[in-house]
Amino acid sequence: MPTDPLTPYGNRPMVTPIVNAVNYEYSSFEVLRQITDGEIDGYTYHRDDNPTVRAVEKQIALMEGSEDCIVCTTGMAACTMIYLTYLSAGDNVIVFHDVYGAHYKVSLILERMGIDVTWLDANDYRDIHKSIKPNTKMIFCETPSNPLCKVVDIAAMAEEAHKANVMLIVDNTFATPCNQQPLSFGADLVVHSATKGLGGHNDLMAGAIAGSKECYNELWFTRQAIGTTLDAYSASLLERGLKSLELRAERMASNALALAEFLAGQTKVSNVRYPGLQSDPGHEVAIKQMHDGFGGVLAFDVGETQDDAKKFIDALEVIIHAVSLGATESLICIPCLTTMLYMPEERRTTFGVKHNTVRLSAGVEKPDILIKDLEQALSKV
Numbered sequence: 001m002p003t004d005p006l007t008p009y010g011n012r013p014m015v016t017p018i019v020n021a022v023n024y025e026y027s028s029f030e031v032l033r034q035i036t037d038g039e040i041d042g043y044t045y046h047r048d049d050n051p052t053v054r055a056v057e058k059q060i061a062l063m064e065g066s067e068d069c070i071v072c073t074t075g076m077a078a079c080t081m082i083y084l085t086y087l088s089a090g091d092n093v094i095v096f097h098d099v100y101g102a103h104y105k106v107s108l109i110l111e112r113m114g115i116d117v118t119w120l121d122a123n124d125y126r127d128i129h130k131s132i133k134p135n136t137k138m139i140f141c142e143t144p145s146n147p148l149c150k151v152v153d154i155a156a157m158a159e160e161a162h163k164a165n166v167m168l169i170v171d172n173t174f175a176t177p178c179n180q181q182p183l184s185f186g187a188d189l190v191v192h193s194a195t196k197g198l199g200g201h202n203d204l205m206a207g208a209i210a211g212s213k214e215c216y217n218e219l220w221f222t223r224q225a226i227g228t229t230l231d232a233y234s235a236s237l238l239e240r241g242l243k244s245l246e247l248r249a250e251r252m253a254s255n256a257l258a259l260a261e262f263l264a265g266q267t268k269v270s271n272v273r274y275p276g277l278q279s280d281p282g283h284e285v286a287i288k289q290m291h292d293g294f295g296g297v298l299a300f301d302v303g304e305t306q307d308d309a310k311k312f313i314d315a316l317e318v319i320i321h322a323v324s325l326g327a328t329e330s331l332i333c334i335p336c337l338t339t340m341l342y343m344p345e346e347r348r349t350t351f352g353v354k355h356n357t358v359r360l361s362a363g364v365e366k367p368d369i370l371i372k373d374l375e376q377a378l379s380k381v
């Protein structure tokens with residue numbers, strides 16, 4: 001037997017070793033057969049599997065309460081792997097308008113491949129049964145959603161989906177498993193941009209999908225075929241991020257609530273959206289399915305015009321003007337100039353994203369420093 005790459009010294013190191021090998025020596029043809037037949041956990045080629053990646057998959061599965069988890073290169077790679085694994089020409093997929101902007105681009109590819117995409121507003125999730133067609137195979141949603149933090153009732157959606165033999169996929173990036181575990185409410189798969197909260201330090205890109213062992217095997221086939229396996233170094237960074245996730249998620253959520261409460265009282269701000277606010281339309285459902293906080297992201301409109309929002313962001317001194325979210329630093333952006341730039345304007349506006357809508361991802365800084373920063377920047381608008 002080759003030495004176990006995770007215990008190369010006979011006793012386990014505290015940190016999973018970064019195994020950079022592309023390929024692994026077969027110590028005998030018998031070992032090759034045992035690996036191929038799945039009798040032993042062995043490794044052959046990085047596109048198939050990697051021990052550093054496998055270690056992190058097991059940790060995320062534990063956090064999401066799933067049988068298994070598969071990790072890949074980015075959050076969008078994870079979403080695309082799901083579409084490629086479970087959809088064929090002639091199928092229909094229902095995707096909520098309120099999902100990360102790149103889904104719009106992926107939908108153009110899916111439509112070119114003969115897959116019909118139905119877009120639904122998250123506010124209309126109670127009528128999901130009206131959108132399910134005989135060829136619908138999948139419903140894809142985010143809750144809370146990007147960027148408007150809309151909340152959908154996962155259990156109610158899962159019930160409708162399963163009545164029609166449809167899979168429900170929930171993107172749990174905004175909540176992280178610390179605040180929400182969609183599988184426990186009936187979702188079939190949970191997907192993450194692990195680039196965000198799970199990694200948490202703006203230094204890696206990764207995606208993760210948690211679900212049953214059967215789904216792991218099906219998704220593994222796709223990952224192995226198309227080559228979206230994560231590199232071992234990023235997997236190691238992701239492992240380090242996961243170690244502090246609980247602490248970071250707690251601070252990000254309490255900061256987000258404090259910032260949302262502050263902003264809700266400001267005259268130059270309107271439409272503050274954060275599921276933790278009692279006034280938020282998603283609050284009632286959020287308290288049913290979220291725990292220990294409501295995620296670290298909020299959205300709001302600044303002034304009346306985009307220039308007002310730009311002036312405000314330019315005046316910030318602590319909160320950083322950048323895309324992405326879920327990191328230790330607080331980050332802010334105008335979605336229609338960044339993550340939703342590619343989307344036709346009429347689509348964005350129909351579901352509530354305006355020219356002056358701002359998305360703010362709370363970091364782990366002291367809340368009073370962030371509030372002071374918002375206060376002084378608003379005074380410049």
Ligand SMILES: Cc1ncc(COP(=O)(O)O)c(C=O)c1O
Nearest residue numbers: 074075076100146173193195206
């Ligand atoms: C909710 C959500 N899902 C998926 C993605 C895509 O993730 P990635 O950038 O890792 O491909 C993002 C990116 O911002 C996101 O916010």
